[in-house]
Amino acid sequence: MTPIVSIIMGSTSDLPVMEKAAQFLDEMQIPFEMNALSAHRTPDAVEAFAKGAKERGIKVIIAGAGMAAALPGVIAASTTLPVIGVPIKGSVLDGMDAVFSIMQMPPGIPVATVAINGALNAAILAVEMMALADEALAEKFADYKKGLCKKIEKANAELKEVKYKFKC
Secondary structure, eight states: OOOSEEEEESSGGGHHHHHHHHHHHHHTTOOEEEEEOOTTTSHHHHHHHHHHHTTTTOOEEEEEEETTOOHHHHHHHTOSSOEEEEEEOOSSSTTHHHHHHHHOOOTTOOOEEOOTTOHHHHHHHHHHHHHTTOHHHHHHHHHHHHHHHHHHHHHHHHHHTOOOTTOO
16 A cells, blocks of 8 residues: 555654544545654755655645744645645644744745644645545545534534523
8 A cells, every 4th residue: 555645743742633634544544654754853854755755656745843833844845745734732832833834935835734733624635635636535525524514413403402491
């Protein structure tokens, strides 16, 4: 099995956030890989990773990073593949530093940016991108969306049974 999505993070301390992307890709039966590489501590490895990703069969890269959050942008600068950045919440600025670092890319080097710690949405966005050219994946994703609808409808029905003194 060859991975088609790459999940990369600046440190394994980001795994509790990034594993949500892995879990969703696993649920959708999409082959993926996971790596921890630092734009600041292993710049040569990051560049080699990004330049070789397309040749290895990768179609979308999900890159999580905190603080200065250079990883998604450095990867985007070295590949033509779509890069989805996941800002990781840090201890000082609650992830806002990472959001701005990932969002504020120069013209020609875009990085799609999801919410702070939004790895699940990054994986969903990656699936939506790939589903444009894969009808079977598009159908599987449509089923996932229907499941979300059913989940809320069930929750709403259960909510009707919750009793309060003044609830009408």
